[in-house]
Amino acid sequence: MADLWQNAMDHAVALARTAGAVVREALQDERKVMMKSSSVDLVTQTDQKVEQLIIQSVKDKFPTHRFIGEESVAAGEACVLTDSPTWIIDPIDGTTNFVHGYPFVAISIGFAVNKQLEFGVVYSCVEDKMFTARRGKGAFCNGRPLQVSDQKEISQSIVATEFGSIRDPETVDKVLSSMRKILCIPVHGIRGAGTAAVNMCHVACGCVDAYYEIGIHVWDVAAAAVIVSEAGGVLMDVTGGQLDLMSRRVLAASSRSIGERISREIEAFAPVRDDAPPPQ
Ligand SMILES: O=P(O)(O)O[C@H]1[C@H](O)[C@@H](O)[C@H](O)[C@H](O)[C@@H]1O
Ligand SMILES: [Mg+2]
Numbered sequence: 001m002a003d004l005w006q007n008a009m010d011h012a013v014a015l016a017r018t019a020g021a022v023v024r025e026a027l028q029d030e031r032k033v034m035m036k037s038s039s040v041d042l043v044t045q046t047d048q049k050v051e052q053l054i055i056q057s058v059k060d061k062f063p064t065h066r067f068i069g070e071e072s073v074a075a076g077e078a079c080v081l082t083d084s085p086t087w088i089i090d091p092i093d094g095t096t097n098f099v100h101g102y103p104f105v106a107i108s109i110g111f112a113v114n115k116q117l118e119f120g121v122v123y124s125c126v127e128d129k130m131f132t133a134r135r136g137k138g139a140f141c142n143g144r145p146l147q148v149s150d151q152k153e154i155s156q157s158i159v160a161t162e163f164g165s166i167r168d169p170e171t172v173d174k175v176l177s178s179m180r181k182i183l184c185i186p187v188h189g190i191r192g193a194g195t196a197a198v199n200m201c202h203v204a205c206g207c208v209d210a211y212y213e214i215g216i217h218v219w220d221v222a223a224a225a226v227i228v229s230e231a232g233g234v235l236m237d238v239t240g241g242q243l244d245l246m247s248r249r250v251l252a253a254s255s256r257s258i259g260e261r262i263s264r265e266i267e268a269f270a271p272v273r274d275d276a277p278p279p280q
């Protein structure tokens, strides 16, 4: 059968490139920063503009498709994944980086049908790296095939993670305790690009061996999940169980053994799910 969703993927790549140019341009100007859930959960007019640009263009081309977009959900839209073709959009992954001019900023576009991810596009627009993957057809960066690392020794691994934006002291203690335990394995190092999507693409490239984070959202990881698995990596929950896209927890690794080893050091907690009904 012809690849049913190739048109949609081609459109996603073109849109990510256009959006990336908008983001790069905005990096030249002063950026007006607004807060969402807290003073460390930021949004700018560029996040909102880019999300609208992507959604409007997809609506024009694929009028029956549905959306989960970070800034639409922030504005009150439901975050529900149905069986319908659904675009899962993070207009700027790494908004804090964008605000500060820290050079890892990505446009992330995932696409799911029947709740299965079909393709992912992550454009790291300052680096001009276009990461793409279609289910069953491999993962690529600027057209070059990607392969996760073949590292089997946890003590020779680099692990990526983030401090996240949940900052109550009990949660921060758990985040730091997990990092402490991983550092003391010891691993070669811990890194973090400031964007979940780019961290996951680094797993796909093989320059880090695993990435985990608690507190991410479905739009942070949907696109990059396809890229990691098509590069030969594995995705799981931070406990080592099955990945649940709405659970706000992810662990991506070059192999199941590396992932499970790291999961044993993580102090798991459960943020409010992305698909939880809004508080009354
Ligand atoms: O809000 P944006 O889209 O920039 O995404 C998030 C990042 O992807 C996380 O890894 C990161 O830890 C932060 O939670 C950040 O909010
Ligand atoms: Mg994000």
Ligand SMILES: [Mg+2]
Pocket: 047, 070, 090, 091, 092, 093, 094, 095
């Ligand atoms: Mg974002």
